[in-house]
Amino acid sequence: MQHFPLDEEQVRSLMRAHHISPTQQRVDIASVLFARPQHLSAEQVLSLVNDGAASVSKATVYNTLGLFARKGLIREVIVDPTKVFYDPTIIPHHHFYNVDSGTLMDIPADVMDLGQLPPLPPNTVAAGVDVIIRVRSAEAAGEK
Amino acid sequence: MQHFPLDEEQVRSLMRAHHISPTQQRVDIASVLFARPQHLSAEQVLSLVNDGAASVSKATVYNTLGLFARKGLIREVIVDPTKVFYDPTIIPHHHFYNVDSGTLMDIPADVMDLGQLPPLPPNTVAAGVDVIIRVRSAEAAGEK
């Protein structure tokens, strides 16, 4: 089971375990992500990182988030065509997405078991399952 | 059950049923979408529409696809941060997404029943459920 927050030392060893060399900027970025279970956009990560003492460029934030996702350190959540969210929780789980507020919430996998996957298309292997339950705020739901 | 393709007259009455006034450009766009069950990006719709006799501007294609989705005529499928796919099949179903080829495939709802939804967050109402099974091509899966 994952736990939060992770201190800098834990972040470093987690990165090593995923074959990512723990440079200062990368540790700064990962520390923000692993402060708690949450869902942050690249832009949010950028401003949170630079709130502290650190100074990391936009390009490095984007490149680093992409690297983390490719290496399996974090997970990309694609629910909104206008931006990607990054999720430090990598154990399988699903998401509620409030389309009115743009808020993501976790759904633990065990409260919603999918059971068996259907047969995959020929010559393919599974790479991940995303379940997104889109919700609207009760008040906003009436409008169009 | 939906059937494909829809002829122009069927497209017009479907549009009326969804409270969309069937102008020529909108009918042209809808005819492309409802030619068969498929998943098209805005760009693909634009070029398919303008392959024929019709000439529809890019802005109109984007505005119209957004309108169709808002009115429930078609469904937006968000699986790739770089573009939105539009799906003429609105009966509930899920998707395989091949991340290597960028291809979407339908999964009928009945081969993968989710059962009960988990309790929604307070003050929200369900707006839709998306299940995306990401797959990789068998050959490409080895690479990194």
Add this chain to the structure above:
DNA sequence: TTGGGTGCAAACTATTTGCATTCGA
């Protein structure tokens, strides 16, 4: 006539890339 629909181009935003510089083993 008048408001919705359309077209064009410019604007916008998230993200990526090229390249020179700097860092760390």
Add this chain to the structure above:
DNA sequence: TCGAATGCAAATAGTTTGCACCCAA
């Protein structure tokens, strides 16, 4: 020292917007 990592600015791509024009009711 030498390749990897970083930063900056410019480029890119998908999508949206402002605004003038046009057409059907």
